[in-house]
Amino acid sequence: MLGPPLLAFAIVYLASLVALFISSFWAVDPFTTEIVRHWNLDNYRTIFQSSAYRTIALRTIGIAAAVTLTDAVLAFPFAYFMARIARPRSRAVLFVLVLLPLWSSYLVRVYIWRLILNENGVLNWTLRKLGLPAAHLAYSNWAVWLTFSYVWLPFMILPVYGALERIPESLVEASRDLGAKSFQTFRRVVLPLALPGVVAGSIFTFALTLGDYVTPMLAGGSSSQFIGNVVYGSVGIANNVPFAAAFAAIPLAVMAVYLLIARRMGAFEAM
Amino acid sequence: MTRITRAHVLVALVAAALCVPAAGISSGNGLPTTIGKGEGQLNLVxxxxxxxxxxVKPFQNATGCQVHAKYAGSSDEMVTLMRQGGGSQYDMVSASGDAxxxxxxxxxxxxxxxxxxxxFKNFIPALQSPPHNTIGGQHYGISLQWGPNTLIYNTTKVKPAPTSWSALYSAKYKGKVTVPDNPIQIADAALYLSKTNSSLAIKDPYELNQKQFDAAVSLLKGQKPLIKKYWALASDEIDLFKNGDAVIGASWPYQTNTLVAAKVPVKDLIPKEGATGWADTWMLSAHAKHPNCAYQWLKWVSTPKVQAQQAIYFGETPANTKACAVMDKLSKGSAAQYHCGASAAYFDSIKFWKTPVADCGNGQKNCMDYTKWQQAWTQLKG
Structure with missing residues (x-):
């Protein structure tokens, strides 16, 4: 039963990853931009020696981490309310509210943030009405961070909700019976049991941010290039597929390490 | 598999020539001498x-060739698109001189x-066989339109009105500046330096030795903190000006026209240092699948009316001198505004985009080639 899908997975997914990895050791002829199949490490050397590419890789990983942290902080209280406080009816309403943005196109949601943040946008209009100074957030890394945090939030809420819902009420009661205060119960019973859910959600938010190039392109400013933008430019503008493959190997390596850590924290049981 | 290669076309031509000698097909140099029936489709970059x-609509109605167009944001992207998938995905490209x-x-x-x-015979002489599309007497495409890259500014926010490109390099409009996301921008910096820093002795902004190149790049590095966004598509720049995120920048006349039509208070000018510019050519892919529709398109876009329509819509100068009268009919004064039928002197005053190569034209080969330009641009943007 599992055979055919596994085979498809192996061919479509793993084989293309292997092809990506192999082509990252090739080069292109600078004039004709034809791929030259002779093995070399030049692409990786360029990436590690050039400060620009290093900055881009660190910026990508840094913003992905910031987005993950933001979403975890925002999602936890929301999911906690949904799972343990809300009544079944309002819980259903909250579910719809979480999922509703996913019904609209990703691009629409990114452009919405552009409209909110730009110089004459909703945010500055409101600030001006309140007599506050205008904010200059549009087309910056702040805008990229805000947009990502908004767009990926549902992917954090759902696994955290799942983990919180599965905590048996009896454990919380037992903790209380043994004399723990509510905060103590939260910190020593609820939080550790919910942590795998947070880590599971973080896999989504971190991986999705790491691989994106549309939001930095649309919402970003003069220093907002992500790894994905360099890959996109290398393929679509410079026609240098081997270099793109080499740069694309970085998020792959980062994610491999991340998933190993996540597995040790029990994230895969919480999914 | 209905891919038409040149061999197929040649075989068909020979066969046709044998069958109907009266049809007038005789081409010593392999070029078609008649335009055949359209293939029903035309794919453009x-x-x-x-x-x-x-x-485009009247063209489709007249010829039955359905036009599918893909916009490209830079010359680099155009070259890549024309090479992708063995080069047969697109039939034609509106390439500028640097592509x-x-x-x-x-x-x-x-x-x-x-x-x-x-x-073709009505084109200004300079665009009939220009060096950027005619090699050894062979025409690799038909010239289309040309024009200068301009300085655009918001008239209510930028006072006094700028007269020099220095406005894009001074801190006065910090965080409100936008320039194209394109390595060829280095030439704009070089053009500015050629007029403001005589010790560098820059003669041609596309032929730069290491020292001149470094000076241009360092000028752009200093500009980076002033930039709100490097725009990739014209519509991005339009958004920036519409929403007040940018008040000054480097532009094409097209953005100015679109913004003025949307009642945004902007103006553009050619600053006193002069300007870089483009001269575009419709070129036919070596692996074009729809060559007859392509020739129909070349014929169509060269006619005075279409030349005039495009010139006014985009804000550029038509190659066809017969278009000038039509321009004035469509919009009074537009022929003079866009220098229609301009003198050779005006044409020569614009530094048209061309691909930087190592050969400096003075016998030396120490100029920075385009790969260096691209690398410098990537490093610059970070």
Whole structure:
């Protein structure tokens, strides 16, 4: 039963990853931009020696981490309310509210943030009405961070909700019976049991941010290039597929390490 | 598999020549001498604003060739698109001078026969066989339009009105500046330096030795903190000006026209240092699947009316001198505004985009080639 899908997975997914990895050791002829199949490490050397590419890789990983942290902080209280406080009816309403943005196109949601943040946008209009100074957030890394945090939030809420819902009420009661205060119960019973859910959600938010190039392109400013933008430019503008493959190997390596850590924290049981 | 290769076309031509000797097909140099029946489709790579419904729809109705256009944001992207998938995905490209030679020497485009384009003889002399699309007497495409890259500014926010490109390099409009996301921007910096720093002795902004190149790049590095966004598509720049995120920048006349039509208070000018510019050519892919529709398109876009429509829509100058009268009919004064039928002196005053190569033209080979330009631009943007 599992055979055919596994085979498809192996061919479509793993084989293309292997092809990506192999082509990252090739080069292109600078004039004709034809791929030259002779093995070399030049692409990786360029990436590690050039400060620009290093900055881009660190910026990508840094913003992905910031987005993950933001979403975890925002999602936890929301999911906690949904799972343990809300009544079944309002819980259903909250579910719809979480999922509703996913019904609209990703691009629409990114452009919405552009409209909110730009110089004459909703945010500055409101600030001006309140007599506050205008904010200059549009087309910056702040805008990229805000947009990502908004767009990926549902992917954090759902696994955290799942983990919180599965905590048996009896454990919380037992903790209380043994004399723990509510905060103590939260910190020593609820939080550790919910942590795998947070880590599971973080896999989504971190991986999705790491691989994106549309939001930095649309919402970003003069220093907002992500790894994905360099890959996109290398393929679509410079026609240098081997270099793109080499740069694309970085998020792959980062994610491999991340998933190993996540597995040790029990994230895969919480999914 | 209905891919038509040149061999197929040749076999068909020979067969046709044998069967109907009276049809007038005799081409010593392999160029077609008649335009055959359209293939029903035409796939174009174009600059934004070059395939507007007002001239594409009548073309489709007249020829039955359905036009599919893909906008490209830079010359680099155009070259890449024309090479992707073996080069047969797109039939034609509206290449500027910094892409056309790369396409010719890369064997991505094929020669065309200007005798099949009736309006060709009405083109200004400088654009009939310009060095950026005619090599050894072979025409690799038909010239289209040309124009300068301009300085655009918001008239209510930028006072006094700028007269020099220095406005884009001074901190006065910090965080409100936008320039194209394109390595060829280095030439704009070099042009500015050629007028303001005589010790560098820059003669041609596309032929830069290491020292001149470093000076241009360092000028752009200093500009980076002032930049709100490097725009990739014309529509991005339009958004920036519409929403007040940018008040000054480097532009094409197309953005100014679109913004003025949307009642945004902007103006543009050619600053006193002069300007870089473009001269575009419709080129035919070496592996074009729809060559007859392509020739029909070349004929169509060269006619005075379409030339005038596109010139006014985009804000550029038509190659066809017969278009000037039509321009004034469509919009009074537009022929003079866009220098229609301009003198050779005006034409020569614009530094048209061309591909930087190592050969400096003075016998030395120590100029920075385009790969260096691209690398510097990537490093610069970070």
């Amino acid at each position: 174009a600059w934004e604003g070059y395939t507007q419904p007002q001239w 056309s030679l790369r396409l010719i020497y890369g064997k991505d485009v094929q020669p065309v026969n200007p005798a099949l384009i009736p309006d």
